Amino acid sequence: MTKTVYVLNGPNLNLLGTREPQVYGSQTLADVEQLCTEACARHGFTLVFRQSNHEGALVDWIHEAGRLHAAGQLAGLVLNAAAYTHTSVALLDAVKGTGVPLVELHISNVHAREAFRHHSYLSGVARAVMCGFGVQGYALAIDGLAQW
Numbered sequence: 001m002t003k004t005v006y007v008l009n010g011p012n013l014n015l016l017g018t019r020e021p022q023v024y025g026s027q028t029l030a031d032v033e034q035l036c037t038e039a040c041a042r043h044g045f046t047l048v049f050r051q052s053n054h055e056g057a058l059v060d061w062i063h064e065a066g067r068l069h070a071a072g073q074l075a076g077l078v079l080n081a082a083a084y085t086h087t088s089v090a091l092l093d094a095v096k097g098t099g100v101p102l103v104e105l106h107i108s109n110v111h112a113r114e115a116f117r118h119h120s121y122l123s124g125v126a127r128a129v130m131c132g133f134g135v136q137g138y139a140l141a142i143d144g145l146a147q148w
């Protein structure tokens with residue numbers, strides 16, 4: 001049975017390519033999706049790739065991934081919650097409530113940036129945390145969860 005990888009992206013990541021390129025690089029979210037498609041193909045995973053600027057939409061999609069997890073059909077969730085990483089108890093509770101195997105991902109090295117980016121509500125419930133590898137981190141995260 002083919003397992004599915006969820007890759008969920010939070011607020012402002014639709015602006016990748018033009019948003020602070022010195023921090024996030026010049027590749028677009030469509031380029032990131034392509035990287036994830038290729039990584040999933042390497043491992044025989046089905047990919048679900050989405051972005052929203054709305055916290056509740058991300059919560060709903062984590063629940064969706066949770067239903068696949070309960071059915072034994074989820075390989076993992078790669079979540080770049082963007083700014084919600086640093087603010088959202090709702091996303092933390094969604095991950096805890098569903099038990100989805102989580103890779104927390106950041107394009108930039110959040111620990112080398114402003115102090116408010118050093119705290120994550122998600123790290124404590126993540127199985128792995130990936131940050132600082134640029135958009136290549138998405139492919140590395142998928143390669144990593146394939147080893148679980």
Ligand SMILES: O=C1C[C@@](O)(C(=O)O)C[C@@H](O)[C@@H]1O
Binds near residue numbers: 080082106108109
């Ligand atoms: O929007 C983002 C993107 C980010 O998650 C990253 O991918 O490096 C880091 C967050 O602090 C920031 O709010």
